[in-house]
């Protein structure tokens with residue numbers, strides 16, 4: 610087996626500590642999962658004096674299409690386990706900042722597998738539309754209640770992603786009381802008294818892989834933290850991310866999930882605007898009744914460099 614080494618230009622960005630390697634999709638990287646797994650590794654992955662952490666939460670392959678107005682960016686997020694995510698709130702904000710840098714445009718359209726998202730860049734701050742959060746079973750998605758009899762279970766088949774009659778609101782899943790919502794990707798949100806009092810790494814995996822989530826789920830904790838400077842409700846957030854298979858310092862779709870669940874559970878007396886604070890910083894969310902949610906916060910460039918493209922010939 611021969612191994613061919615080339616080098617590819619990359620940049621490193623983060624959005625409130627959710628950090629990403631950014632690669633222009635024009636670069637040839639035949640094995641994207643292998644590239645992501647190698648360079649995102651928190652022990653042996655990408656590192657640079659300008660970056661506080663080794664590795665990354667994923668690789669954003671970005672394809673810029675300047676012929677449109679506003680310019681478009683086709684975003685593909687490959688996560689450390691090699692999976693491709695349909696959406697990434699912080700990643701999409703990074704994609705907008707990356708494209709604004711290249712085009713001079715402060716307005717961008719980000720094309721993701723979950724849909725096209727409008728973004729506005731103002732300095733380091735990026736605001737992005739996030740679509741409408743959905744609690745519908747077929748959107749999350751949720752699997753049918755576990756069949757009672759073995760025979761019917763065989764009939765059902767393990768791979769069936771059947772829709773389930775009822776939404777999953779404040780139900781026990783593997784020991785955690787969660788509400789399931791799709792904000793571009795599935796989130797199981799647990800509202801707790803204090804997010805720091807939960808051993809997330811030990812309780813999250815069972816929920817992340819629970820049968821009720823046929824495509825898995827990110828596991829997000831939320832606890833109320835008074836009001837922000839504008840008097841809007843403020844929440845603390847922690848997220849154990851599917852595809853990272855661990856806690857990240859921030860999760861944009863998770864922050865929108867916190868706001869959507871807080872409103873659904875009647876925890877914010879009808880307020881549509883909130884601040885949600887993961888360990889990595891503050892994110893400002895709106896969840897209007899009639900229109901897309903929005904996610905706003907900083908997106909910062911850490912460094913530019915080069916990484917090996919490991920192409921394995923079989």
Ligand SMILES: N[C@H](CCC[C@H](N)C(=O)O)C(=O)O
Nearest residue numbers: 694697698699794860861862
């Ligand atoms: N781990 C997520 C995708 C990235 C989400 C997160 N980084 C964000 O900012 O929304 C998933 O597989 O559903």
